[in-house]
Amino acid sequence: MKAVFHRYLKIIDRFIIGKYLGTFIFTMGIFMVISVVFDVSEKLDNFLNKHASLHDIIFRYYAGFVPFYLNMLSPLINFLAVIFFTAKMANQTEIVPILSGRASFNRFLRPYVIASTLIFIVSFFANVYLIPYTNRLKIDFENANGMIDNDPTKSEVHMQIDKHTFVYLSNYDPTTHLGYNFIMEKFNGDTLREKLIANQVQYDSVKNRWSLKDYSVKYVNGMKEQFLPNQSQKDTVLDMHPSDFIVYDNVYTAMSLSDLNKNIEKEKLRRPEYLKSIYFEKYHRFVYPLSAYVLTLIGVSISSRKVRGGVGLPLGIGILLCFAYIILERFALVFSVKGGMPPLVAVFIPNVIFGMLGYYLLLKAPK
16 A cells, blocks of 8 residues: 555656646746747847848747746745646646645655756756856857847946056047047056056957057156157057956856856956956856746645635736845845845845745645
8 A cells, every 4th residue: 555655656756747847848938939039029030131131041040049038037936836736636636636745745746856957957047057058159249230229328437457558538439439538547556657648448359459640648647747748659568458448247147157258357357346256257147046946835835725716816926026026136236236235135036035925825725
């Protein structure tokens, strides 16, 4: 009898895991088709006006678009999948026999944990390795075809390029690699030693050098100053690159983990105001996949009880909760970048709050 009972539970495990993953994949496919159809209708004129090739549209733009949005919506898709098939099981009185036997509710949760672990592993791999690569394909395509709204001309650029050197540009245009009103100051501690002013500075991508035009230099040695005025042009090597002046809102999402770590060290000197965004992006890649466990727990807890109205009520509650999770997850970035909250704390806020909600609902779930 005991052997039959354990064999029965294993059959139920396979049934639940199959329903879970099958519904998840099917729902993800529906969302993918809908997202692509709506995006094509919106971007079609842009594709035609820019004469983008079909190969680039499919294998660059949509090769980045589809993974990014499926990954972003995966908590919603996962949540809907769990609620839909679990509520359907409850409505058809399939859960009652399981809980009426010797199986506890925690034992009933085991196949859900196994399935959500598989989703967690795939999501973790995608967040850390796949999504940055596909985002790079999409962003490069958008930049090449003028699909990003960011103004390419950057104003009032301040940057520290090493421990002793500071630079300033009033304007920089990345399309021509040309900057205006360039100032470079070199210090020895707090003492100014050299100040260079140029009307224009331009990067030569062939020589990998910067060309200073119409520049003057002032050297300071204690109370003595030496002035070198009105020089026409000079080529020099500086520890800065045109990419250092280009900061798109989505640039960090297209960096690999190693590139993120390198940029953290670089921006500590050059643009410390961007550090929180980089740290948040780094931690977010590791924490975001945990939503597979949190939302699965909530989904099972609110949909395992048979209610009047069938699947509709738990599905509606689930959609509201899931959108609340996504909104809170977006606000976490604002809390970190604008509100001064440490990025490591901010990325855990949605999972901690909804994890506590899931634990409460678990205690109230039918046993």
